[in-house]
Amino acid sequence: MSIELSIEFFPPHTDEGVEKLRATRQRLAALKPEFFSVTYGAGGSTRERTLAVVMEIAAEGFDAAPHLSCIGSTRAGVREMLADFAGRGIRRIVALRGDLPSGMVDAGEFRYANELVEFIRAETGDRFRIEVAAYPEWHPQSKSPREDLLNFKRKVDAGADSAITQYFYNADAYGHFVAEARALGITVPIIPGIMPVASFSKLARFSDACGAEIPRWMRRKFESFGDDTDSIRAFGLDVVAELCQRLIDDGAPGLHFYSMNQSGLTLELCRRLGLAAA
Numbered sequence: 001m002s003i004e005l006s007i008e009f010f011p012p013h014t015d016e017g018v019e020k021l022r023a024t025r026q027r028l029a030a031l032k033p034e035f036f037s038v039t040y041g042a043g044g045s046t047r048e049r050t051l052a053v054v055m056e057i058a059a060e061g062f063d064a065a066p067h068l069s070c071i072g073s074t075r076a077g078v079r080e081m082l083a084d085f086a087g088r089g090i091r092r093i094v095a096l097r098g099d100l101p102s103g104m105v106d107a108g109e110f111r112y113a114n115e116l117v118e119f120i121r122a123e124t125g126d127r128f129r130i131e132v133a134a135y136p137e138w139h140p141q142s143k144s145p146r147e148d149l150l151n152f153k154r155k156v157d158a159g160a161d162s163a164i165t166q167y168f169y170n171a172d173a174y175g176h177f178v179a180e181a182r183a184l185g186i187t188v189p190i191i192p193g194i195m196p197v198a199s200f201s202k203l204a205r206f207s208d209a210c211g212a213e214i215p216r217w218m219r220r221k222f223e224s225f226g227d228d229t230d231s232i233r234a235f236g237l238d239v240v241a242e243l244c245q246r247l248i249d250d251g252a253p254g255l256h257f258y259s260m261n262q263s264g265l266t267l268e269l270c271r272r273l274g275l276a277a278a
């Protein structure tokens with residue numbers, strides 16, 4: 001059975017970061033991903049840098065998808081970006097609401113991602129393949145799991161082709177989410193987002209903010225390693241490889257790696273899963 005891989009980057013802030021990302025991409029190219037995606041700072045803060053990385057990836061012969069978050073944006077501004085994307089030959093967009101950056105008060109003309117998806121379809125028809133976000137452990141601001149699922153359905157009904165999930169370490173959460181989505185008539189692929197563990201302290205902070213759970217047994221074990229980065233890396237690889245294997249065995253259609261602009265962990269995970277050539 002073939003598994004589609006996709007890999008996410010963030011746009012670097014410095015020339016050195018851009019150079020490092022080129023080297024990272026060269027190594028990850030061996031995995032022949034379906035596409036690479038590049039995140040977008042809500043409020044448009046990374047617009048130019050996101051596009052620059054996307055265009056470099058495209059020039060290297062890979063499908064590249066900019067993320068586009070709509071919070072703080074106007075319809076005219078998004079229309080202009082869509083025209084820019086189309087003019088550059090971009091064919092895939094990861095469409096998001098985003099989170100209002102601190103200090104920014106104007107939420108703009110889109111309240112939720114379903115409105116962005118609807119707008120993209122109304123403006124550009126089938127020009128773009130649209131990916132949206134999904135939350136197996138529920139979005140932290142959602143009123144209830146049911147509401148969150150119905151809101152996910154709104155994005156699909158508005159025209160999303162596929163979904164990528166927030167990362168999680170509990171395969172059951174994904175399984176339940178997919179089953180509930182299917183029961184609601186949602187048929188699009190739901191690709192699990194995979195976060196390899198490079199630094200536990202960073203992961204713990206980030207997970208608290210985005211509502212992804214690190215199971216207690218894992219958290220305690222990571223904490224017990226203190227600053228021993230080799231042990232953190234080794235244990236992280238073991239648990240994430242087991243998670244990926246279980247997801248594949250349970251029929252996940254693909255894996256989307258949050259690479260954090262690093263190649264080593266993603267490559268090693270794919271090697272263990274038999275998804276890499278060497």
Ligand code: FAD
Pocket residue numbers: 038039040041042067068069094095096097098099111112113114132133134139140141142143147148149151152154155164165166167193
């Ligand atoms: P939505 O789908 O709009 O959902 C947001 C909240 O509103 C949820 O609680 C939902 O239940 C509720 N909701 C949705 N629709 C409605 C409605 N019609 N009525 C009432 N309530 C509703 N952020 C960035 O800034 N840049 C990125 O590049 C980026 N990439 C990401 C990639 C992936 C794969 C994922 C999973 C997340 C990414 N994020 C990114 C984070 C994302 O922007 C945040 O999680 C954000 O808080 C929600 O975005 P969303 O598109 O899921 O929003």
